[in-house]
Amino acid sequence: MKQIEKTRIQEQFKEKMDYDELLNCMRCGFCLPSCPTYIESGQDEAHSPRGRIALMKGVVDGIIEPDDDVKRSLDMCLGCRACEPVCPADVNYGHLLEQARDIIYQNKKTSMPVKALRRVVFNDLFPHPNRMIGVTGVLGFYQRTGMQKVVHKSGFMKLFPDSLQSMEKVLPKVASKKEMKNRPRHFEAIAPQKKKVAFFSGCLMDTxxxxxxxxxxxxxxxxGCEIVVPSSQACCGALHGHGGEKDKAKQMAKRNIAAFEDAEVDYIITNAGGCGAFLVDYDHLLKDDVEWKQRAEDFSKKIKDVTSVLVELDFHKQPLSLDGQIITYQDSCHLKNGQKTFMEPRTLLESIEGSTYVEMKDAGRCCGSAGIYNIVESEMSMQILDYKMEQTKATNAKTVVTTNPGCLLQMKIGIEREGFSDQVQAVHIVDLLLEAYERAHTVTE
Structure with missing residues (x-):
């Protein structure tokens, strides 16, 4: 890193970092056992929450240069926020991490290929739903026409890392462009109506x-919900916020707030833990924007994970049934640590008759997905996943349930790598619950 870049970054750290929040860290070490990268790196303090906070504070104080080692430490963080619930000082580590990354990425020059890739992802693709449909549609074409089989037989995929080879195999079957473009925007309640809700459909989730x-x-x-799906909504901005593109995340936030403001609903429902946690945080993201501050607060108060509203509406007390199988659950880090939703998924899964729920050891520890972490930090991601698969196997479960698309793909990758994809499945909780509900009601009606 050039000296001029270091100087600029250090100035920005002094100007923008929340110094009071940095001082809140008492260096007690309660966060260490909860941090996957600290554990998997052989207890390297540079890869722990308190170590990273110490580096941030050192840069602000002028004691530490913001060099490549500092950047590497921050890049290695999963951003799982498992350190936050165990912190006695309630340090908002996730906010500090996002701010530090934003400063570094906005002031450090990157190579042309990296710069081009970031521009395509952050500017040209995720903010535009129609482009997401177009790109995903190409994947669907690849799957449906037999091209995927040809590519596999040719050995072309062997040119890629093992993790990407596994990911390509476990990607879900993609709907057609017509289905993606013509999704309904309003749904009447089937049961007697209890709530009117809006659905945050997301970008990857809706493609x-x-x-x-x-x-x-x-x-x-x-x-018992009437549902509206605003057509002008877009990507939640989490990828931008976590990836050092905070201004673009704010643009996404404003677009989504405006999209949902006139919906007049009880809740805004999400089914992706990572999206939900970022949506809940819009009030912090826009806290310094006079025009949007209150609007962001009003928006954030309405965000609710689908599992939370289902439990609130006593869905778990309805008949739910599956053939005998052992089920286990892998927490979405951001659902648990960001949205504070822990018991609701378990309550729903435990209510399914004919199945046995077994709690996984360290179910709340990150699986190593973390957005695009499993692509850009593949080695550490797979190391973390290996531990997760050990705990999965110990449950003897045939079904691993998740509440986030990234976690779902990561667990599918783990199952593929372990060689028991013919014995164990990974599913999103709503897909499993729908199957359980419809099976029970087909039998009883």
Whole structure:
């Protein structure tokens, strides 16, 4: 890193970092056992929450240069925020991490290929739903035409890292462009109406995982919800916020707030833990914007994970049934640590008759997905995943349930790598609950 870049970054750290929040860290070490990168790096303090906070503070104080080692430490962080619930001082580590990354990435020159890739991802693709549909549609074409089989037979995929080879195999079957473009925007409650809600459909969830979105709306209808799906909503901005593009994240936030403001609903429902946690944080993201501060607070108060509203509406007390199988659950870090939603998924899973729920050891420890972490930090990601698969196998579960698309793909990768994809499945909780509900009601009606 050039000296001029270091100087600029250090100045920005002094100007923008929340110094009071940095001082809140008491260096007690309660966060260490909860941090996957600290554990997997052989207890390297540079890869722990308190170590990273110490580096940030050192840069602000002028004691430490913001060199490549500092950047590497911050890049290695999963951003899982598992350190926050165990912190006795309630340090908002996630906010500090996002601010530090934003300063570094906005002031450090990158190579042309990296710069081009970031521009395509952050500017040209995720903010534009129609482009997301177009790109995902190409994937669907690749799957449906037999090209995927040809590529596999040719050995072309062997040119890529093992983790990407596994990911390509476990990607869900993508809907057609027509299905993605013509999704309904309003759903009447099937059961007697209890709530009117809006659905945050997301970008990847409404393209690559469209079937799971369809399951979500159907479940909410069965639970007694009228649903509206605003057409002007877009990507939540989490990828931007976590990836050092905070201004673009703010643009996404404003677009989504405006999209939902006139909906007049009880809740705004999400089915992706990572999206939900970032949406809940819009009030912090826009806290310094006079025009948007109150609007962001009003928006954030309405965000609710689908599992929370289902439990609130006593969906778990309805008949739910599956053939005998052992089920276990892998927490979404951001659902648990960001949205503080822990018991609701378990309550729903435990209510399914004919199945046995087994709690996984360290279910709340990150699986190593973390957005695009499993691509850019593949070695550490797979190391973390290996531990997760050990705990999965110990449950003897045939079904691993998740509440976030990244976690779902990561667990599918783990199952593929372990070689038991013919014995164990990973599913999103709403897909499993819909199957359990419809099976029970087909039998009883």
């Amino acid at each position: 690559m995982f469209l079937e799971t979105n369809n399951s979500t709306t159907k479940l909410l209808q069965y639970a």
